[in-house]
Amino acid sequence: MKRITLMLIAVLAYTVSTAQIFPGFFNDFQDGTTQGWSNGGSSPNPPTNVADGGPGGAGDAYLEEISSGTVGPGSRMVVFNTSSDWQGDYSSLIEIAFNARNTSDEDLFIRLAFEGGSDDTSISSTNSVTVPAQSDWAFYSLNVEPAEFTIIGGANSVTEVLADVNEIRILHSDTPSFIGAIVAATLHLDNISTSGLIGFEDKLKTTFQAVPNPAVNSLQLTAQVDMESYVIYNLLGAKVAQGIIEGTQKQIDVSALQSGAYIIEISAGNQSVTQKFLKQ
Numbered sequence: 001m002k003r004i005t006l007m008l009i010a011v012l013a014y015t016v017s018t019a020q021i022f023p024g025f026f027n028d029f030q031d032g033t034t035q036g037w038s039n040g041g042s043s044p045n046p047p048t049n050v051a052d053g054g055p056g057g058a059g060d061a062y063l064e065e066i067s068s069g070t071v072g073p074g075s076r077m078v079v080f081n082t083s084s085d086w087q088g089d090y091s092s093l094i095e096i097a098f099n100a101r102n103t104s105d106e107d108l109f110i111r112l113a114f115e116g117g118s119d120d121t122s123i124s125s126t127n128s129v130t131v132p133a134q135s136d137w138a139f140y141s142l143n144v145e146p147a148e149f150t151i152i153g154g155a156n157s158v159t160e161v162l163a164d165v166n167e168i169r170i171l172h173s174d175t176p177s178f179i180g181a182i183v184a185a186t187l188h189l190d191n192i193s194t195s196g197l198i199g200f201e202d203k204l205k206t207t208f209q210a211v212p213n214p215a216v217n218s219l220q221l222t223a224q225v226d227m228e229s230y231v232i233y234n235l236l237g238a239k240v241a242q243g244i245i246e247g248t249q250k251q252i253d254v255s256a257l258q259s260g261a262y263i264i265e266i267s268a269g270n271q272s273v274t275q276k277f278l279k280q
């Protein structure tokens with residue numbers, strides 16, 4: 001029953017709206033699974049979870065992917081993920097980063113590839129990052145902004161694909177590809193993570209607080225960005241108080257204000273945010 005409910009939720013989530021993929025999501029493989037990374041049904045060498053020896057050393061699990069370099073399933077260096085964690089809208093992301101190690105004799109030219117959009121269009125990173133042969137763990141990142149991709153097949157634009165991804169792939173190929181290249185190699189991956197930039201203005205607007213509300217004698221201002229100054233207006237638009245903040249928090253004295261409703265405007269970095277508050 002639980003499983004059916006989860007499946008229904010998954011179906012509803014897919015049909016009703018496209019989930020946003022947020023910065024800060026990552027696969028660290030510490031749960032002992034491949035976290036949805038696979039080769040597909042008939043591969044003789046699907047990715048596996050290795051419990052020890054990731055970039056953090058003992059106890060740091062990672063993903064091992066082997067490609068045979070021969071013919072047929074398992075010959076190409078490619079892992080893909082169609083789990084709900086990786087399906088959705090990538091438009092708020094800047095990069096996907098990961099730790100990688102290449103224990104084989106071939107340099108690996110790692111790219112991201114996606115399938116998505118209304119037409120199941122496939123796209124690939126135009127440029128690769130090189131994980132050198134016989135290299136130890138290192139940190140790599142690939143940009144996921146639309147300008148960084150080449151369309152492999154399908155009628156959607158890159159932007160449409162990145163707004164509605166149904167499959168992500170990490171692959172080796174010396175040219176843009178959705179299927180990866182045939183190579184005999186072993187690639188280790190860990191901490192596959194999303195990163196993005198929330199704009200200063202968004203961060204100011206989403207984190208600014210003036211409490212308590214209603215205020216009695218003082219108002220505590222906090223934000224996760226440095227604020228520069230404040231102005232308090234009454235509801236007629238007249239300026240009744242102002243001051244300098246210089247930091248992420250400031251307690252201001254409002255005891256002299258008459259009881260009533262006010263607007264406080266915070267300025268920072270050429271941006272501003274306003275909030276209504278009541279003085280008791």
Ligand SMILES: [Ca+2]
Pocket residue numbers: 028029030054060061062190191
């Ligand atoms: Ca790990």
Ligand SMILES: [Ca+2]
Pocket residue numbers: 039043045046047065066067074
């Ligand atoms: Ca494989």
